[in-house]
Amino acid sequence: MSKSKSAYSVPGKFGKIERHIIVVWVDNEAGVLARIAGLFSGRGYNIESLAVAEVDKKKHISRITIVTEGTPEVIEQINLQLKKLVPVHKVADFKRGEKDILFRELAMFKILVNSKKLEKVKKICKKFNPVILDKTNKSVVIQVTALRAEIDKLALDLKSLGLISTSRTGAVAMTKGSKIFN
């Protein structure tokens, strides 16, 4: 059979794919992360990265930051579907590249270095707020904060300098200025 046959419709036209950062405020209760992740997997949405932590100890509110990709229609659906979940309080949606939004990821690199190489490493990392968290005569653990693409590049550059392990968070986001999202 050259063409498959089914009772379902053929797919329509696809829109342009955009990258969005979606911030969700949720009740920090059992299973809430599974609900969010399950919504994404169940409806076929992407999760590129995800960062979660409780931000309000008293009210038990967690802030989840999700980086995702999709057509504008899909992004709209993600927003609306998230808002329907009972533990979700509010949802903010930022397009990657929006001017008044700050994004950061944190990464830790473990690199096998001697002191000569370390200078090189420090130089490469200079722009990204490097902090040396641990140092031995054979190795170093450096923490940087940067954008996703910058960390990608950094990891690539450090490879030849002895990078043996990378650990990174998902992106977190915040608006610039005094305004907060309501």
Added chain:
Amino acid sequence: MPKLLSGAEIVFKALEDQKVEYIFGYPGGAVLPIYDELKNHKSIKHILARHEQGAGHSAEGYARSSGKPGVLLVTSGPGATNAVTALTDAYMDSIPLVCISGQVPTHLIGTDAFQECDTTGITRPCTKHNWLVKDVNDLSRVLHLAFEVATTGRPGPVLVDIPKDIQFKKGKYKFFKNTLKKKLNGKATHKISNLELDKFIDLIKKSSKPIFYTGGGVINSGPEASKHLRELVSLTGFPITSTLQGLGAYPGDDPQFLGMLGMHGTYEANNAMHDCDLMINIGARFDDRITGKVDEFSPGSKKIHVDIDPSSIGKNIKVDLAIVSDVTVLLKSLIKRFKEKNKNFLNSNKQKTSKWWEQIEKWREKKSLNFINSNKIIKPQHAVQRLYELTKKQDTFITTEVGQHQMWAAQHYKFNKPNRWMTSGGLGTMGYGLPAAIGVQIANPGKLVIDIAGEASVLMTMQEMSTAVQYRLPIKIFILNNEYMGMVRQWQELLHEKNYSESYTAALPDFVKLAESYGCVGIRAKTPDELDNKIEEMINIDKPVIFDCVVDKAENCFPMIPSGKPHNQMILGPEEEEEISDEGKILV
């Protein structure tokens, strides 16, 4: 200090405060403390199903026909997993269900204990929300919240999982109300503005080829919504079509009604949807069985979409005016505003839509629901028509299974009232109709309840006949028996070169004897000339009946839009079959 109650007592106290009269369920180890408490609560009657799926569909039938939430009580592990189909069915068709499941004691959770499963994990994607209650003092809050979530906004199923030790533990009880206020919960929080209404009315006034496209949202909004819909349709003089779930919201025999639309909808409804210049969608969700090929769906029309669920709007089809609202609320204010400013609209607008109505009449002349009748063999469409003619004088409730018989029922049975038609539309669950009929009969004692069934579907939940007999529920199971999974056979005939792979059921039971063994009445009709008398006989028996209506094995359900086709490319009947066999191959 308030009196402390056990978890099981709290469950019943909450059910009483929610004015629950019936629960559908099946006992088991992890839910025994709740069953033990049942005897102390006379206002709540338990209906013992024969399988938890049956209990779930019964609860759905109860909810759909009464407008009240259905309540389901099952045990842990297999009890909960058996209920999953019913929960998913309710989720797809927006039916309010509250499922209470037992769970192994909290200290055993996660140890692969006997009859343990991750119930909240399994039911997370098929409920609006679910809870595992680990503290007895949370129980009353969670239970009341569960009812609120199930019944507000777009209705749907919820599940409360209660470990056995929590059912024994003592805790405080409190009646919580409206705890969701702060939350959207898919509920419209914004008031409908006059601006929106004026835009709506403006689109109505500008249109010369309008159509109302209404769905299950009208039914879910309550009987008020149907009244308002009828008023709006008569005020405007516009044609109206309905989805499968919306049947009954508008009278099926009214001249403004074009019949059901969609894959097996009428020629006039689908062509009108395709050619209209204004589509007014009230409480429907642009399902794929409705839209066909999305890119070619009603290309020239402005579209209005009224839905209580914001995520339903713009999901499949882009619209020009979106209104997030409950149907009743919207229609009430729309009609008020419309009447204020447009006196005598019907007459003054007649001219404008007269060509449109002429066109619709031309489509109607095709008589797309016609079929070639026979005097030797019962045609399934004929059987449904006779059933309708012989039952239309009384207030009849129809449920169905899933397949050809379901479509024939939707096409040929005309509904005049909401909540009289219970069918599994979204999930398409074979085996839905029989247990649903049980729930319908419980909610509507003394009324005629008929499950229009197929022999393959009905065997999936046949065990529930035993429930019907136990509670003396005189439901009528009207089986259109063609010995095939008819819809599967139809697709195989049209798209898979008549390779009837596994769609024929050999060794079917003798349904008359089966009925007798359950303690109900079996009737068989084999020829058209005995059909009427036997249907009359069935109606007059005050006991559950299984009616084995032996029908033409080869009949196909027409008209039909092959999937992936726009609305104006329908196949009307067998004479066009050759044409689709070829075209069918293009389908993906």
